[in-house]
Amino acid sequence: MNALADISFLPPxxxxxxxxxxxxxxxxxLGVKPVAQLLPEGNDARSDISADEIAGYLDYLTDISLQSKRDGELLWGRIQGTKYERQASNWVQSKMIEFGFTDVKKDRVPARRPLWRLDGLELTVTGAPGFSAGQTYRFNNALTAYQSATTPREGSEAELVYVGEGTAAELRGRDLAGKMVLLRSRGxxxxxxxxxxxxFSRIATGTYGEPAGVIMWSDVPNATQVAARVGxxxxxxxIGLALPWTSINNDDGYYLRKLLDRASADQPVTVRLNVQGAEEAGDVRYSYNVYGTLPGRSGKYILYLAHVDGFLYAMHCNGGAVAMLLAMANHYAKVPMEERAHGMIFLFVGDHENPGVGATDKFIETNRQLVENDLLLVLRPEKPGMIQEVDEGWLTSMPSNVALPGQLMITNRSPLLIDLFRQAASNYAIATGDFFYTDPAADETNFHPPYLDKGIISAGWATATRYYHTTADGDQKLVSAKELEKMARAYAFIADALADYSKSDLEQGGVPYESENSIxxxxxxxxxxxxH
Structure with missing residues (x-):
């Protein structure tokens, strides 16, 4: 035990x-390349969609996020309703015009709900066993990404207590009144x-007394910052408005926990938490929907959808999807109209991350006739291109040469779509779970009541990982442009294969989605x- 103490009590x-x-x-x-697509490049009509092009787009989007950090934003990234999100939307619009789109629109979208702005944050250990008089330690990577109660201007200083995962069993008999709570968060x-x-909800009821604040200790490895949410x-x-709170990374949490390991009634750990911020309404926070249209022979349209806003680097969620859709838009803009069987709409929505649905409903309100009468299919990639990491003790988060498997969603269980996605996965070596599910994710729910119930079919791969809303995507280089290239070509393969099919073909043998059975x-x- 002494040997462990000698090395493990280092500051983070x-x-x-x-x-x-x-x-x-x-x-x-080792230097191995990502697993290559099986369809030979020379036989692939989509080979002009390249990793280099996608990487350039992703780098530009990421730099917008980093600019917000350089400008001093505590909650940084392409945060919805801010000038950084709008800068990304304006750039997307300019790229589609550059590609040759003649029909590009930009609609202003006021924030649908008050959005959190973080104005000040401090988390400091003010006393602990082993600290000398006046010694402190400040955590530089704490983050309060969603709504929080605020502390007094000078902050709140209190004794730190650890409640594990905050289950009812761990809280039973505890008196948290006036204490600062360290809460372990298991992803x-x-x-x-x-x-x-x-x-957090359990603690916020006040059953165990009202704490001075809550520190959420995320277990995501190798993430410097975590834009977690509560409630x-x-x-x-x-519900975050009930108590001041912040989130810290895995290493910072272990440091606090280890300080508590040495604490006693006579020598407690004390911390100061200072959270300042406010909710801002739609008159201050607004986004854009940007969409470009390429007509086709049938008069029907395939809609591609991605959201431009995101926390922190916002590569995993959702810069990779934006970058690959831009490369696809560039590809299809070069195809003469008479060679496009169906038209295409590339929709880049804002106002997504809070509460988790973007402004798709605003697009519908503006384009209701098109959506009701002329929409063939919605194809939506979400969080693509993430590398599968090795997870073995101290090797945690070491990258591999394959993508993290995606989860396929096909709302109406169309046999035709199932077969096309299966072919695409084979042709392009797409890592995918061997299943599909039917519930629309995020923005697609807006195609159903209360907005619309016209038999809209939605499909696409989504990748959910523990690195969602963390800095690990950028710090660990976990988003692969080569995987995004394969995914973009796979979606384009599906669109091309649909040239000879109509919506009735997509409906044949399917089961209509029932919105009342949503997950x-x-x-x-x-x-x-x-x-939990």
Whole structure:
């Protein structure tokens, strides 16, 4: 135990540097290339969609996010309703015009709900066993990404207590009144689904006394910052207004926990939390929907959809999808209209991340006749291009040469679409789960009541990972332009294969989606979170 204490009680920066130095003694680059597509390049009509082009687009989007950080934004990224999100939308519009689109529109979208702006944040250890008089330690990577109660201007200083995962069993008999609570957050798999969402709600009831604040310790490895959320899935983030809170990364959490390991009644750990911010309404926060249209012979349209906003680097969610759709837009803009069987609409929505649905409904309101009468299919990639990492003890988050498997969604179980996605996965070596599900994710729910129920068919791969809303996508270089290239070509293959088919063909043998059976109204999420 003494041997463990000698090395494990280093402050986070020193601990991480020590880990990396030790790993470098055993880990050496191999340099293998990503698994290549099986369809020969020479036989691929989509070979002009290239990783280099996609990487250039993704780099530009990422730099917009980094500019917000350079400008001093505490909650940085292409944050919805801010000038950085609008800068990305304006750039997307300019690229489609550059590609030769003659019909490009940009609609202003006021924020549908008040959005959080973080104006000030401090988390500092003010006393701990082993600290000398006046010694402190400040965490530079704490983040409060969603709505929070604020502390007094000078902050709140209190004794730190650890409640584990904050289950009812761990909280039973505890008095948290006036304490600062360290809450372990276990990802299910990450910053979207995690155990602290339920636990925060349990603590916020006041059953165990009202804490001075809550520090959510995320278990996501190798993520410097985590833009986590609290409360229930589907818009419950407002419960964050009940208590001041912040999230910290895995290493920072271990450091706090280890300080508590040495604490006693006479020598507690004390911390100061200062959270300042406010909600801003649609008169201050607004986004754009940008969409370009390429007509085709049939008069029907395939709609491609991605959201431009995102937290932090916003490569995984959702810069990779924006970049690959831009490359596809460039590809199809070069195809003469008489050679396009169906038209295409490339829709880049804003106002997505909070509460988690973008402004697709605003697009519908503006283009209702087209959507009701002329929409063949919605194809939507979400969070593509993520590399599958090795996860073996100290090798955690070491990258591999394959993509993380996606989850395929086909709302109406169309046999034709199932077969086309199967062919696309084979031709382009797409890593995919060997299943599909039928519930629309995020923005697609807006194609159903209360907005529209006209038999819209939606399909596409989504990739959910523990790195969602973290800095690991950029810091660990986990988004692969080569995988995005394969995914973009796979979607284009499906669009091309649909040239000889109509909507009735897509409906044949299918089962219409029933919006009242959405996963968000089902018991499946209750069953998952009920264990916590």
């Amino acid at each position: 920066e020193e601990y991480r540097a020590k880990v990396e130095a030790e790993k470098s003694k055993f880990i050496h680059p 299910l798999p990450g910053a979207l689904f995690h155990s602290a969402r339920t636990a 229930s899935v589907g818009g419950g983030e407002n 968000y109204q089902s018991d499946i999420l209750k069953l998952m979170f009920g264990n």
